[in-house]
Amino acid sequence: MKYQFITIEGNIGAGKTTLAHLLARKLNARLVLEEFADNPFLPKFYENPKQFAFPLELFFMAERFKQLKEMIHTTDLFKSITVSDYLFTKCLLFARVNLPDDEFRLYQRLFDIIHQQLVFPDILIYLHVPVAGLQRNIRKRNRSYEQNIPDEYLFNIQETYTHYIKQHNIKTLFVDAANADFLGNDQHVQVILDALEKDYDEGRHYISLP
Template sequence: MALRVTRLLLPAGGFALEAGRAAQKARLHVSAARRLEYGWWAYALGERTTPRLTQYSKIISVDGNLASGKGALAQKLADKLGMLYMPEADNFYLDKMSGEAEPLPLDFNGMCSLEKFYTNPKAADGNSYRLQMWMYAMRLLQYSDAIEHLLSTGQGVILERSPFSDVVFLDAMFKQGYIRKECVQHYDEIKNISICEFLPPHLVVYVDSPAEEVQKKLRQSGKPYLQNVPLEYLKSIEESYKKTFLPEIREKAEVLTYDATEAQDVERVVEDIEYLKFEKGPWLEQDDVSYHHMRMLAEDKHRVATLTHIPRFLPEITIGAHDYDEKYYAYRALPGKKYAPGYNEDAGDKLIWFK
């Protein structure tokens, strides 16, 4: 049975994948317990997206190499423009969005490790490609959260990287011999059937930091697993950005490029954004009907996750039926995972019989 790149183990009565949705609180039963969501009836009764859109109702992706300063720039831009800042998704994005008190073990978060990748990128167990595939799925889910927020509130969102730029890591891994050609083919197939369901960012801000400077900053970070990131790997990421991603995204989105020093001048970046006319890209072709369908997809996290599943055997991301069964019951045995949220006595839920 193929190992899905999103969490396989769903609690009875609800999806554990529904990132960004608060758990239902325990309460006395006074009516049918239903979570109000946007749907066909809301649209039929007159709810529209375009009236709430403003000048800064945009998706902005801040991209760059590791330790390039993109995170600091993204957060400052969000503060200046009144937009929502979403930090870069990591291995535990699902846990953060579903409100876990502590991150669940890696067995329930992709069965992959970022630390292991940097210390042993050619590990024989296929960790490198599992990590890459899992991170693509997390970025796709986060991007759906960004789209949902934009269309629901009108507030723009600033992200660190996006599923559109995720390919730079795949390219670098393959060039360095960390993954096989079959993994690249699998990734391309997954991306082709999933990324087409979403519109690209309105704007990509690229922070251009030389690989040598990036390596120096990584060694000063204090994280042991980042001390020996190969310079060639960092150069491959930089090259993929400049030769593959940026030329392609420029055809359908605005692009602003700054070196590491220029990126620290937030006022200048804000001024440059204000001068952009945003006269290209598929966002210009949208109307309330297409926004409606886009919002319906974005709020259905299980449907978004399923976009990354194809029935193909690949040793790096495939587990047997017995292993799957073992992990499934291990997940269900965790506190609060046996039943739907609010109905688990082992998690301290009260008055269960009155709900």
């Protein structure tokens, strides 16, 4: 395997965690999953975004930093590859959407202080799913606090991700996951595994699923 640290990203409901589990199993990799369920502000945020956005994002940033920092300092002798279902920079991307300008500037200062202490992934897999598909997935997994997420919010998150990837020229496998069925179709996972065997230049490299 050419990549020792693989990160999967995408919008809410894109299938990040499902694919991370499958890749980690196929590659015998260490799995790092975002512990979003531990964030006590998440249900409150969906009920009242303006009031709870800042503590929500601060909690996420602190927990992600702690988790990734521990990963750096913990060696697994039997697993040389790590697969994660989030990019630390997602802290900044979601904060850009959720916070007013003055709070975002403060948040960004904190982010800039700590993110330099972390390791950036060797390659990013970005799962692109249209908003209608995201909403179907969100309804299917049936988390109560997610059921009223507006299309506009998902669209804004989508735009923020794609702008960031394009602007920073990150080595990215940009996967059209509109019809992805990673659990039910082994070919879809195999396409990703085959893609990870290749060398890539910086920038986006588009992957289609059969």
